[in-house]
Amino acid sequence: MFISIERNRLESIQEQIFEQARRQILAGSLRPGVKVSSTRALAAQLKVSRNSVTFAYERLINEGYLVTKPTAGTFVAPLFPEDAVRATGVAEIYSPDRSARSGSPDEPPAFTGRRHSILSTSRNPIDFWTQRTDPAAFPLRSWRRVILESLASAGRNLTEYGDPCGYMFLRTTIAEHVLDNRGIQARPEQIIILAGAQLALNLALRVLVRGREPIAVENPCNQGAAYLFESLGMTVLPYPIDSFGVDAESLVKSDARLVYVTPSHQFPMGPTLSLHRRKLILEWAQRTGAYILEDDYDSEFRYDDAPLPALKALAPNRVIYLGTFSKSLGAGLRIGFAIFPESLVESAGTAKALLDNGHVWLEQAALARFISGGGFARHVRRIRQSWKSRRDTLLERLSLRFGRLELMGTEAGTHIAIKVPERWNAHDIKQIARKSNVGVYTVQCGGGHEYGAMTFNAEWLLLGYASLSERQIEIGVDRLAHAMELRQGNGPAFRGY
Ligand SMILES: Cc1ncc(COP(=O)(O)O)c(C=O)c1O
Numbered sequence: 001m002f003i004s005i006e007r008n009r010l011e012s013i014q015e016q017i018f019e020q021a022r023r024q025i026l027a028g029s030l031r032p033g034v035k036v037s038s039t040r041a042l043a044a045q046l047k048v049s050r051n052s053v054t055f056a057y058e059r060l061i062n063e064g065y066l067v068t069k070p071t072a073g074t075f076v077a078p079l080f081p082e083d084a085v086r087a088t089g090v091a092e093i094y095s096p097d098r099s100a101r102s103g104s105p106d107e108p109p110a111f112t113g114r115r116h117s118i119l120s121t122s123r124n125p126i127d128f129w130t131q132r133t134d135p136a137a138f139p140l141r142s143w144r145r146v147i148l149e150s151l152a153s154a155g156r157n158l159t160e161y162g163d164p165c166g167y168m169f170l171r172t173t174i175a176e177h178v179l180d181n182r183g184i185q186a187r188p189e190q191i192i193i194l195a196g197a198q199l200a201l202n203l204a205l206r207v208l209v210r211g212r213e214p215i216a217v218e219n220p221c222n223q224g225a226a227y228l229f230e231s232l233g234m235t236v237l238p239y240p241i242d243s244f245g246v247d248a249e250s251l252v253k254s255d256a257r258l259v260y261v262t263p264s265h266q267f268p269m270g271p272t273l274s275l276h277r278r279k280l281i282l283e284w285a286q287r288t289g290a291y292i293l294e295d296d297y298d299s300e301f302r303y304d305d306a307p308l309p310a311l312k313a314l315a316p317n318r319v320i321y322l323g324t325f326s327k328s329l330g331a332g333l334r335i336g337f338a339i340f341p342e343s344l345v346e347s348a349g350t351a352k353a354l355l356d357n358g359h360v361w362l363e364q365a366a367l368a369r370f371i372s373g374g375g376f377a378r379h380v381r382r383i384r385q386s387w388k389s390r391r392d393t394l395l396e397r398l399s400l401r402f403g404r405l406e407l408m409g410t411e412a413g414t415h416i417a418i419k420v421p422e423r424w425n426a427h428d429i430k431q432i433a434r435k436s437n438v439g440v441y442t443v444q445c446g447g448g449h450e451y452g453a454m455t456f457n458a459e460w461l462l463l464g465y466a467s468l469s470e471r472q473i474e475i476g477v478d479r480l481a482h483a484m485e486l487r488q489g490n491g492p493a494f495r496g497y
Pocket of ligand 1 (some may be wrong): 131195196198222262266295323324325326327331335336349420447492
């Protein structure tokens with residue numbers, strides 16, 4: 001990698017490193033798989049601070065140009081965001097070419113993929129990370145009790161295999177829970193318990209996908225889903241989102257027979273899919289025989305009005321519903337579920353058995369007790385109230401410090417998206433905030449993935465609020481505003497400090 005730094009340029013040193021490396025990667029002079037210099041070595045070579053190189057590398061990693069391999073170093077990624085090809089004007093197609101395999105014994109493994117972000121990259125105490133909730137809100141006492149009760153009545157459950165599709169007590173409990181809360185009617189046999197929605201998505205794709213199957217997705221999209229589709233060699237058709245969710249009017253003209261959506265709180269931008277668009281997508285699926293992968297994460301947290309019905313409730317035979325307890329209980333528990341249409345139950349059950357012989361029994365038994373005893377509903381009511389107060393504090397403080405800001409995703413979930421003030425770039429704000437010990441995230445760094453022009457990535461920031469106290473939220477916003485004021489001088493975008 002050849003980088004030349006000009007100190008009198010307007011761009012910062014880290015921007016120059018980022019841009020030059022990106023260009024060399026796209027031009028092919030830095031080839032996929034090539035190991036790049038360590039941050040220390042490059043900083044020494046360029047006589048710049050190590051931080052500048054580290055920030056540039058982090059951005060290259062977050063935007064998909066570089067990948068890190070633990071203990072081995074940093075390498076040029078096998079696939080880049082710009083591999084997206086402009087298609088119909090509405091959507092763009094992404095489909096990696098896998099036909100070039102030589103079959104030689106030295107060729108790399110058949111699997112190629114990129115890691116999605118689920119871990120925060122910031123060690124700051126005030127970290128608006130999108131993918132965590134407050135550990136103090138975990139119902140520890142109740143959880144201890146249901147674990148102990150389950151252990152006391154475990155019988156043979158700890159010493160022999162159970163049904164790979166899940167513990168029947170939990171499947172029955174979840175069937176009642178989704179009926180009461182999401183209007184979904186499902187037999188327990190349609191429900192498969194797994195270690196989270198990401199695994200549920202993997203299972204559904206295992207059942208449904210052949211070859212380069214086209215899939216319609218939201219743009220920007222959940223990174224874990226986007227990179228999974230990419231790793232399977234699927235053809236991705238991204239459709240833009242706005243404040244009513246994905247552009248369903250265009251999506252229904254798609255040739256895809258599979259769509260992945262996050263209707264309750266679009267990830268990463270946060271809008272709720274409108275009822276009108278829900279109906280359009282459902283009619284399209286009924287008409288064409290398409291399947292909808294409904295990732296209903298965050299559905300428990302709707303603050304200002306009643307939740308809209310799940311797509312699965314409206315068209316049970318066309319929707320594979322993906323549920324998770326990562327937001328309502330904790331991401332570290334690793335438990336979620338999928339609800340399959342009757343027509344797919346048999347194949348999904350077989351695919352699940354081949355996948356893993358079953359999910360941890362103790363955790364399933366404890367969760368079933370917690371839900372059926374009413375503890376889960378009480379817990380969700382409590383944290384919904386608590387997240388709502390934190391959201392209100394965040395919105396008030398942002399308004400106090402920044403005046404009017406364009407926001408998305410405020411009505412539900414555990415994070416919001418804010419449009420950065422004019423003349424600012426989201427990535428720069430992220431770096432400035434980091435120097436003031438505050439973690440805020442671009443779309444690409446915060447667990448989203450944007451296809452094509454990356455405008456959301458440049459113009460929006462994601463702020464998760466469910467892991468911070470209200471006081472921390474206020475301090476975090478104040479510090480952010482202050483740091484931006486210092487950088488800009490007292491520009492019009494900010495109000496005093
Ligand atoms: C869009 C989306 N779906 C699902 C999940 C939950 O995934 P899992 O259940 O695998 O933890 C997340 C993470 O919070 C998410 O952002």
